[in-house]
Amino acid sequence: MALIMSNKPLVSTIIIFLNPEPFLQETIESVFAQTYDNWELLLVDDGSTDGSTEIALQYARKYPEKVRYLEHEGHQNLGMSATRNLGIRHAKGEYIAFLDADDIWLPNTLTEQVVLLNAHPEAAMVYGPIQWWYSWTGNPEDQQRDRVEKVRVQTDTLINPPNLFLLLLQRRISIAGMLVRRQIVEDVGGFEGTFRGLYEDHIFCSKICLHAPVFPVSNCWYKYRQHPNNCCSIAEKTGKEYVTRLFYLNWVGQYLSEHKIKDIKVWCVFIKELLLASNPTVYSWSSKSMYLKWKIKQRLLSILKTFSKFSELRSLILSINGK
Template identity: 55%
Template structure:
C-alpha cells in the first residue's frame, strides 16, 4: 500500500469508464498505483456502466478511501466522455490534472518526470509526450493486420511534425491541427494545469464519444504555450473493441472520421467567433480545412490534378473556373 500524505494532492488522476470490463480496467488503475511519484489522488468517473466495472471502481474506492474516489452522474446516467471528464475535473483538488483511459496504462515514471518538466516551465498550460501504440499486449492481436505492421514491428510510437523538447507558442499547434498534420496527443499522455481548465471551461459536452480531446486541445493551442516532450510515458492499447476499431470493422470508420472532423471544424468556427479571434492565419487555415466539405466536387477534381500540364485544356479550364469561384473562401 502506498504511504498516504496529509498535504493537498498535487496531481489529480482521472479515469473515465463505461462498461470497461475488469481486466483492462484493473491494469489501468494498477499502473497509477505503480507510479514512482505517489502524491496523487484518483477519481474513477463512471459514465453509467452496466457491467462489472462499476463494482471494480467501488472496491478500489472502499479499499483506499483517502486516495481513490468513485464518481457517477445523477441517477447513474450515461452522458458521454466530455461530461464524464468534466465530472472528474470538478472534484479534482490537485494543481495538475492527468487523464488515463480505462483500457490504457501509464509507465511508472510518468508523473514524476512530467512534474519535473512542467515545473520548469510555469508558462506552459499543458505538457504531453509521445505515446506507444501497444499491440504486443496480445500475441495474436488482430489489429496488427489493420495497421499493416511488419512481422518484426512491435509497438510503434506516435509520429509528430512538432519538434520535441521545447515550448510551442500559440497558435502553432492549432494551425497544424487544421492542416491535419500528425500532432494529435493522446489524452493519457498529457498533464494539464488545473488553472487551464478553469480558464477554458473544460471539455465541450456536445462531443460525447469522439474528438472531445481534439476540441479541448484546440482551446489550449489557440491561447497558451504547450511543452512537447520526446519521452514516452504511456501505452495506448490497440484492441478490436475500441470505439474507432468497432466503427472501421462495421464499415463506418471513414464516414465517422469525416463526420467527426466536420463537426469539429464547425465547432471551431463558432468558437473563434465567440472568442473574437482576429488572427488571419488561423481563419485561413480553417477555411482551407473546410474546403473539402463545402466544395466536395471541386475538391475531388483538384485531387486528381497533380500536374496541370498533363491535363487537357478543357479539364484545366474547368478546374480553374471552379477554383476561382471558391478562392475567396480559402484566402
C-alpha cells in the same frame, strides 16, 4: 532534480469509463505503479453495465485516501465530455492528468511530467508521443507491431499559440496522455458537452493550444491499446469519424468568431480544412492517402528489419513523409 521535486503538487488523475471491464484493472494498476506518489485517482463511471463499476468501487473502498468513485445521477450515460467534466469538478489537484480506461501509463510518467511543469511555469500543458500498443494481445503476429508515433514538432521547448492548434486542425499531430495545469482547464471551460464522444479530447487540446504555451517532449509515457472496440476503431468502421469531423470544424468556426480570433493564418487553415471536409470524396482520399503512406512504410520497414546491410535504404524509407 531533487531540488525541483521538493515541490510535489497533487496530481488529479481522471479515468472515465464505460464498460471497459477486461482492461480497467490493468489501467488502474498503472497509476498505482507510478514513481510519483502525490496523486489522487478519480474513477468516473459513464453508466457502465458490465463488471467495471464493481472494479472501480472495490478500489475506492480499499484505498479511500487515494481513490474516489464518481457517477452521474441515476447512473446515467452522458458521454465522454460530461463525464470528464464531472471528474474535473471533483478534482483537488493543482495538475490534472487524463488516462483512458483501456490504456496504461509507464511508471515514470507523472514524475517526469511534474518535473517539466514545475520547471516551466509558463507552460499550460506537457505531452509526449504515444505508443500504439498491439503486443498486449500476446499474439506472435502482434509482437512487432508496436510503434511510437512521431511528435512532429520541435520538442523540449515552449510552443506558443497558435502553432500547435494549426497542426491539430490539420490532423498532423495528436495529443494524448498530457498533464495540464488545473487553472488552464478552468480558463478554457473544460470539455465541450455537445461532444459525447470522438473529438472531445481534440477540442479540449485545441482550446488550450489556441490560448496558452505548451511544452512537447520526445519521451513516450502512454501506451494506447489497439483493439476493435475502442471508440476510434468503431468510428472508422461506421463512418462516424467523417460526420464528427464536420461537427468539429463547425465548432471551430463558431469558437474562433466568438473569441474574436483575428489571426489570418488560423482562418486560412480553417477554411482550407472546412472545404476539404465538405466534400466527402476529397476527404476520404486525403485520409486514405495519409494512411496508405504509413502502411507502405511500415511494411517495407518490416521486410528490411532482418537485413542490416540495407541500413541506408532503411534510413531513406524512414525519411519518407517526415519519418
